[in-house]
Amino acid sequence: MRYWRVPLDAGQVETPGGEVHILVDRCKGCAFCVEYCPRQVLEMSRTFNRKGYHPPEIVASGACVNCGLCEMICPEFAIFCIEAVSSAGNPNGVSTSVGAEAGEARR
Amino acid sequence: MKADPAGVLTGSHYLDGDFACGEGAMAAGCRFVAGYPITPSTEVVERIARRFPTIGGTFIQMEDELASMAAVVGGAWTGSKTMTVTSGPGFSLMMENIGLAAMMETPCVVVNVQRGGPSTGLPTMVGQGDVMQARWGSHGDYEVIALSPQSPQEAFDLTIDAFNLAEIYRVPVMFLMDECVGHMTEKVVIPKAEAIDIEPRRLTRKKPEDFDPYQVSDNELPEFARAGDGYRFHTTGLTHDEHGYPVMSAKCQEVNVGRLVGKIRDNAESIVRFEEDGVEDADVVVVSYGITARVAKLAVEEARAQGLKVGFLRLVVIWPFPERRIRQIAGSVGAFVVPEINYGQIALEVERAAAGQAVTWPVHHAGGAVHSPDAITEIIVKAAV
Amino acid sequence: MTVATNPTGSQEREHPSAPLLRMERIPHVWCPSCGIGTVVKCYATALERSGVDLDKVSVVSGIGCSGRVAGYLKLDGFHTTHGRAIPFATGLKLGRPELLVTVISGDGDLVGIGGNHFIHAARRNIDLLVILINNFIYGMTGGQNAPTTPPGARSSTMPLGNFETPFSLPHLAASSGASYVARWTCLHIRRLTWSIEEAIGKRGFRFIEVIAPCPTLYARLNKLGSGLDAMRFYHDTAEIRNGADTREVDVEFQSPIICGKFVDEERPTFLDLMHDHYSKQLGDRYVPMPPEGGMLHER
Numbered sequence A: 001m002r003y004w005r006v007p008l009d010a011g012q013v014e015t016p017g018g019e020v021h022i023l024v025d026r027c028k029g030c031a032f033c034v035e036y037c038p039r040q041v042l043e044m045s046r047t048f049n050r051k052g053y054h055p056p057e058i059v060a061s062g063a064c065v066n067c068g069l070c071e072m073i074c075p076e077f078a079i080f081c082i083e084a085v086s087s088a089g090n091p092n093g094v095s096t097s098v099g100a101e102a103g104e105a106r107r
Numbered sequence B: 001m002k003a004d005p006a007g008v009l010t011g012s013h014y015l016d017g018d019f020a021c022g023e024g025a026m027a028a029g030c031r032f033v034a035g036y037p038i039t040p041s042t043e044v045v046e047r048i049a050r051r052f053p054t055i056g057g058t059f060i061q062m063e064d065e066l067a068s069m070a071a072v073v074g075g076a077w078t079g080s081k082t083m084t085v086t087s088g089p090g091f092s093l094m095m096e097n098i099g100l101a102a103m104m105e106t107p108c109v110v111v112n113v114q115r116g117g118p119s120t121g122l123p124t125m126v127g128q129g130d131v132m133q134a135r136w137g138s139h140g141d142y143e144v145i146a147l148s149p150q151s152p153q154e155a156f157d158l159t160i161d162a163f164n165l166a167e168i169y170r171v172p173v174m175f176l177m178d179e180c181v182g183h184m185t186e187k188v189v190i191p192k193a194e195a196i197d198i199e200p201r202r203l204t205r206k207k208p209e210d211f212d213p214y215q216v217s218d219n220e221l222p223e224f225a226r227a228g229d230g231y232r233f234h235t236t237g238l239t240h241d242e243h244g245y246p247v248m249s250a251k252c253q254e255v256n257v258g259r260l261v262g263k264i265r266d267n268a269e270s271i272v273r274f275e276e277d278g279v280e281d282a283d284v285v286v287v288s289y290g291i292t293a294r295v296a297k298l299a300v301e302e303a304r305a306q307g308l309k310v311g312f313l314r315l316v317v318i319w320p321f322p323e324r325r326i327r328q329i330a331g332s333v334g335a336f337v338v339p340e341i342n343y344g345q346i347a348l349e350v351e352r353a354a355a356g357q358a359v360t361w362p363v364h365h366a367g368g369a370v371h372s373p374d375a376i377t378e379i380i381v382k383a384a385v
Numbered sequence C: 001m002t003v004a005t006n007p008t009g010s011q012e013r014e015h016p017s018a019p020l021l022r023m024e025r026i027p028h029v030w031c032p033s034c035g036i037g038t039v040v041k042c043y044a045t046a047l048e049r050s051g052v053d054l055d056k057v058s059v060v061s062g063i064g065c066s067g068r069v070a071g072y073l074k075l076d077g078f079h080t081t082h083g084r085a086i087p088f089a090t091g092l093k094l095g096r097p098e099l100l101v102t103v104i105s106g107d108g109d110l111v112g113i114g115g116n117h118f119i120h121a122a123r124r125n126i127d128l129l130v131i132l133i134n135n136f137i138y139g140m141t142g143g144q145n146a147p148t149t150p151p152g153a154r155s156s157t158m159p160l161g162n163f164e165t166p167f168s169l170p171h172l173a174a175s176s177g178a179s180y181v182a183r184w185t186c187l188h189i190r191r192l193t194w195s196i197e198e199a200i201g202k203r204g205f206r207f208i209e210v211i212a213p214c215p216t217l218y219a220r221l222n223k224l225g226s227g228l229d230a231m232r233f234y235h236d237t238a239e240i241r242n243g244a245d246t247r248e249v250d251v252e253f254q255s256p257i258i259c260g261k262f263v264d265e266e267r268p269t270f271l272d273l274m275h276d277h278y279s280k281q282l283g284d285r286y287v288p289m290p291p292e293g294g295m296l297h298e299r
Helices: A032-036 A069-073 B017-028 B042-054 B065-076 B088-104 B131-136 B152-169 B179-183 B250-265 B291-305 B323-330 B346-354 B373-384 C036-050 C066-071 C085-095 C107-113 C115-124 C169-176 C189-200 C215-221 C227-237 C270-285
Strands: A018-022 A042-044 A056-058 A079-083 B011-016 B030-035 B058-061 B081-086 B108-116 B122-126 B145-147 B172-178 B185-190 B234-236 B274-277 B284-288 B310-315 B317-319 B335-339 B359-363 C057-061 C076-079 C100-106 C129-134 C180-185 C206-211 C258-264
Touching: A018 A056, A032 A042, A032 A069, A032 C227, A069 A079, A069 C036, A069 C189, B011 B017, B011 B152, B017 B030, B017 B042, B017 B081, B017 B108, B017 B152, B017 B172, B017 B179, B017 B185, B030 B042, B030 B065, B030 C085, B042 B058, B042 B081, B042 B179, B042 C270, B058 C085, B065 B081, B065 B088, B065 B108, B065 C085, B065 C115, B081 B088, B081 B152, B088 B108, B088 B131, B088 B172, B108 B152, B108 B179, B122 B179, B131 B145, B131 B172, B131 B317, B145 B152, B152 B172, B152 B179, B152 B185, B172 B179, B234 C066, B284 B291, B284 B373, B291 B310, B291 B335, B291 B373, B310 B323, B323 B335, B323 B346, B335 B346, B335 B373, B346 B359, B359 B373, C036 C066, C036 C100, C036 C129, C036 C189, C057 C066, C057 C085, C066 C076, C066 C100, C066 C129, C076 C085, C085 C100, C085 C107, C085 C115, C085 C270, C100 C107, C107 C115, C107 C129, C107 C169, C115 C169, C129 C189, C169 C180, C169 C206, C169 C258, C180 C189, C189 C206, C189 C258, C215 C227
Parallel strands: B030 B058, B030 B081, B081 B108, B108 B172, B145 B172, B234 C076, B284 B310, B284 B335, B335 B359, C057 C076, C057 C100, C100 C129, C129 C206, C180 C206
Antiparallel strands: A018 A079, A042 A056, B011 B185, B108 B122, B145 B317, B274 B310, C180 C258
């Protein structure tokens, strides 16, 4: 998702952080989650699961905002996200600096 | 348990068979009926439609017989006693969901007030041509129970039995009236509610986590759980295992369908019911059911008056067929005479059960009227030779 | 930011929808990139959010791919005969009025063979939530023409393209008397979930059509790619027009799909009308069936 401008309260709002869980052997490789994740957290992997499908893999672990879209759109009940447990300091473990180019996936 | 007095119209009445059947259903505790009008059965639901609102029942006239039977099966899964009512053409339409009821092991009652067939046939006139269909009408292997009243009083009494048998064996029970009995008006005595025994729905006492909808132990039947009681069960028309989940294998088919068939066949002796008179030293035995039994009785008296030794056997429960008894009788009589208002249906069963020990003489009738007693007597005389 | 990609066999966490699913039967039978699983997820989520007593929810399915839905939900479930889910559900509802009965089935099942039952239940405003998963084809049996197949689309029984005119399902439902009519696609997960949740809180014949991809049959026979291609198509062309006139929401082959909530009016249900009428006609003599149902209890 790209912002055309940085929201004025970006400094005060805490973006939620999410933790993606993939139930690899349940996946049938449809790629809905990869396509529609608004933060481009996922890519299709090249590995095979037990059934011969390519499950998704997480490529932008810090970017997940726990929106739950992957969980809702997956037809296989193979992926979900939970609220991330944050480390000390920044509540979400992500940078809220607005200097970085807005909209880039946060790594 | 005893009948709910709310549904029991205690007293002496002058009712036709259709009305008596409706009263029997209400006395039996039936509280959900889905039906579609078809002559000559419509009066059953007309009676129910009028009385149900005062006894806590719900009647709905569905858009066709397919929907009626589907609603009856669905309604039964709430724990209610449910029933539908039809005649030949509607019976054919209901076969799909009679099969569903058999497969899901759903207790319910299907009343067929038989008329002349096939197809649209003789809508207002008697027939008995659906007897084999009652047993074999839906595809695949399953067993049902079928009863046949010969009078409005029996239309009342046997309807209660039909509901009770449905509960005990978890099958759809076919109530095979015919247009004559349905439209005949006679005295019907309805006893007090305390005198009527009702089989309750066999609800499980297990906790939901221990319950499987089709778990059986030692030849007993599975216990029932109602929708809405928290059991979260699943049931399907597909071949299924004890959890109610579909399993597509020959092994599962054997267990599942084996039970559908076995529960009636293995208990046939407890279910069969017939009335006999003078069979012990007879040369010829007349086997009949429904309205034909009343005509046959006169024919038997005529034949006896001519000096013949004639026995009379009336089927009250048609399916399962009392083959053991027929086979037994066949050993000591020369012939059976089977009058029925069709081209020979129970006659085939009698012949089969007789196993060659006695000759079976069917007395056919295409439908539209009852036999004349002479027509039957004539065959009895021939058979006695 | 920890991430758990679970290796084979070891699953520390189960999917949050697990309590509502028969997990021993997962993975389910539906094809890769079929949309039915998504509809089940949305329904399960909506049910949880609605806060209704799940013990009172019954799910009835017919025959077909969508008909398998009842078998995966951990609710009282009934997998019935082809086309007869709605009358079966009617029996459940009328036999025990306190039940919350949902019918989840496919287009061929509910408006093909089940068409008659569909329109009458809508006419009577029977209190049922009907979720129709429309993949424009008879999937389970190998891809035959359906009453919803768009003109020109190929199927196994119309190998040269469909020349029949399909139903517009929102129009069929609305003109038959449904009190809530909506259409979404499998892509509209949030609006679909919200729509289901909203419908759960209402009464009467509530109808939600969900357009779903059928990669193995409809998409393959019509060279439309995978389920993902279908979702991209929904993304690019679906229009949300809440309150649209249902006469104007027909679906042509690969045309823009008009989604939204089209009808939402509270109307008395079949049981409301029955109770009112008998109360008026019979006064004190009216004895309604209790919500708990018509089962005879030991005295």
